Amino acid sequence: MLTAARLGAATLSAVLLAGAAAAPALADSPAPTAPAAPAGLYGAGDPTYDGVWRQSLALTALAGAKVVPADSAVGWLTGQQCADGGWMSYNPDSAAACDAKTEDSNATAAAVQALVTLGGHQDAVDKGVQWLKANQNADGTWAYNPGNPGDANSTGLAVSALFAAKADPAGVAKAGKSGFDGLALFQLGCAAPAEQRGAFAYQPAPEGTLKANDLASSQATLAAAGGRLPVTNTNQVEAAPKALTCTDTSAQPMARTDSAEAAAAYLTGQLGANGQHLMLTMPGAAATPDFTATSWAALSLIQAGHPKQAAGAVDWLAAQGGSWTKDGTDASATATLLLVAQAAQRNPADFGGADLVKQLTAAGPAPKTVAATPTAAATAEKKKDGGSGISTLWVVGVGLLIGIGGGLLLSLQRRRGSGQQAGKPGK
Template structure:
């Protein structure tokens, strides 16, 4: 959850939003042109230069979430994008060539790949090397920016938290200068006393140090504060979240405050909006899907009922235009709310996602029941399903593009590489 797809059309429009709100629009509605010959094994037909690893990771995660065994070719495409350092770039046209100083690796692609490869199983060495790289580029405040060495932001920090928790690594134990990722994330939370954006998360502080509320960063921040990843299940039912200031807010308090902001933001129309370059506000489908996941993870599926209903009614055309990552986001929203992704407002999201890439090998052995049962099946398999944003992060690459541990993963992976 924009620029990772390519710095054009809606992606450039999303950058205009950042100029006003100092935050990226996660998985914003892109309008990329078709690539004449997409690499074998890759999901989608559009130019993968800015979002290849991202959309591949989301697609594999979504198939796994829907109880499918992804194509080995699709998995191999993703693993082939890793550099020797352990990092992933958005896309490497020649995986056989070594990465060099000009290869634009980033934390978001790497963290998403970690979550996908952990889910499908059988690639502990790739995951371990990626996690090692992420830890090596952690900032002194405990967080991460989109690119190594850039200031931390809420979205990047949250997606890395998701990679850590998905692999059963406690983010509290991943410190730099005595600060954990949660410490960094809380610095982006707006106090409830703010006239605008009370309880929200900012992407980064503005030039004046002021925090500006952003719904995309808030959805990411809620999931990050909860220790969740791109795939998240509904949390325990809770009362409607309300913003409340404390002297030393906990991450749970920050998540509740953020959820209160999101609930208010979708209350009127059932969806989030984005202003593109001075034009009238437009529905933001991707961020609305991320908000559904965040609201459900924080307080139960019923807290996301209104935006979920809006997505079921309106999001099919957007996903068809946007491609595999969009279908994946909707599948994540369905999963978080216990909704069947094969009947999402009359749309079979799983079938349509499968049609954008290599056909899956089939159903996982434990996933012969309905999708609503898959969370239980995954738990019985010993695989965590509560990994984190939602998504989010495509615009970060355009912000920087022009500027030129071993642990025993195999003992925890219950699935084998197909």
Template sequence: MNVRRSATALAVIAVTLAGGGQASAASPSPSAALPAGLYGTGDPTYDGVWRQSLALLAQDTVGVKPAASAVDWLAGQQCASGAFAPFRADSGTACDAKTLVDTNSTGAAVQALAALGGQDAGVGKAVAWLKSVQNTDGGWGYAAGGASDANSTSVVVGALAAAGEEPGTVAKGGRSPYDLLLKLALPCDATGGGAFAYQPDKKGALAANDDATAAAVVGVLGKGFAGEAMKPTGTASACSDSDDPGQAARNGAAHLVQALAKDKHLTSALAGAKDQPDYGNTADAVVALATAGQGQRAADAWRWLEANAGPWAKGAGPAAYAQLILAAHAETADPRDFGGQDLVTLLNATGPAPESVPASVSPTPAAHDSAKDTDKDSGKDDGNGFGTLWTVGVFLVAGIGIGFLISGRNKRKQQP
């Protein structure tokens, strides 16, 4: 979901620069003109492909046909190897060893381009590259060859599924992505039982991570950023230890319900900083719960987002609007009536005018509406506002705050 550029991505780039390397094939200066087909006005160096992919996927999900220039820009970012970097200012120059391609940018681009259609060649090359850098534990890290993590593996699972692959059959060393995600699931009797860890710590221990859990619930069910609005089960999920991916997803959903119970939102903070509402990962949790058949238990979180996430999305830009649209889609809510705002129109306004826009979006009866009569413990919105902008190293992550790829990774930095 998610969408902020990953803290892991920024850390990788920071380390590269500190070592005298180059961040990418080209890093635009603040005054450089942005590509005409790109969504958003912020510096795209670290999130161009990511935010473009989320924007195009969200548009497609609600029936908007994006501008050809926007699709062409994204497709043109691909390297000859099939991989994508976060941003290439000069896509006419071939990628080389200094171009920092990654699994997250590549996986996001695949999900968008596969959904839009007409990009089979590029999608096929990207999937082939992703398969070539799969780790022997069945998962993927942010960078090729890096230690596998729940978030990156889930992004790639979504890409494989979007491309028509069966993720469970894509294996390396006899292990599939589901094997890696199950390995990161905490047993029910552990602290945070049922949740997923981002990665094991240096001693191999697992710590519950809400961001990773939201990502992994969707990933272990073989879905992508948009999730899937499943028929509500009618019963609350309960944790039960099992090697079954479906049960692992239900366990993760049960953890998310508990994590959202008090404040109706997830929180995140850097070490030493005060916890702040995490709008993007709360949206991810909505997608995860709906995909696990627990959309009715995401109702309070969705209403909290409607009441509080508008200023955040305005400051964060296209990826934030996209993630809220994807959450609305999973929750069968109307993205054109988000606390009185039309998310579709707001997203469209951040980039080139779409080729076509449907007159309206008509979702099925909203789970968050039907839940009003069944969820008796619904609390009032806490009224928290925009929250804190995050600084990672020397890079300012200026409000790009969405889901799968940051706050959990910031939390991960705090683990021993």
């Protein structure tokens, strides 16, 4: 089953799920057996729809944790690349030619970012970028699979991949339309209700209207803010994200200069309205917490310079993420949480009590090397020091100052004593 995380849109996932629910059950037909995860791949689940995606996220996150992965893990990802430079979601026979119609822009964008982060794979990166350029739509957008209408998630991921590869997205265009022009087609502006302005729709409705979609907004905002994976931005804007100011309500595309801030303001409002997480609403089902959208919202807010507004979502993910990652057995979810922890400068060895690096490395082939990370005990001791108001470093510093001050005082007293013995005033 295609998941919302892979499709990049809850709306499309809902349609697929509804179709699956309507299919009749065949009592005499055996349940299909999911293919086993191949050697070198992170995670033990069926890789059909997310093999390249989860491998790319895992390698990106582990690289940020200074883990040197096994050659088999990197080789699996590079071995999945198609001859034309793209990636399918998963090719069960990497020796066989790819089906160009099912090549996946999301998988390709994630793979490019992973290989850039790992370093040493410039040829594969260049081929991936050329595939993205070749499969851009005439309106500047990208579709999940080539030849289809573009969507906000796929366009955002492609733009982020271009940023990672240092290929200026403003200069990558079809028919004069860049990826930024494509993103603008999905962003709600002054014609929308005030509380929805800045949001991204997955795709326009058949009549052309735009409906805010939180997952689309979360993933597209990262690109609008000039970001890529992993998010390493440490710049901080003290003020809250600035909502779009409208002097009229015409349906004009939003200016690029306003895009990221307006999107960040929308995400901040949505997080605040839902207990610091986003919700997934599907037809005929009760709304449930959307871990994927919440994670990308946190990444996007940090990239946009608003870590304060992301902090509540990061706290919520730390507290609730174990149910999503299945204690590390879901490699895609674990890698995403690790990326969030790194971007928020939290200790990945104690993220809500979980050691995300340990969990993720255990889900794949044994890495070459693993860098030492602060343990949960060390983090607790640090918190203890901070809670008492006196850190170890502060105590040492005070001790040094006292020692230096005492030495100066003793020296001054000696000088005074010597001057008085000679009949002279001390200095």
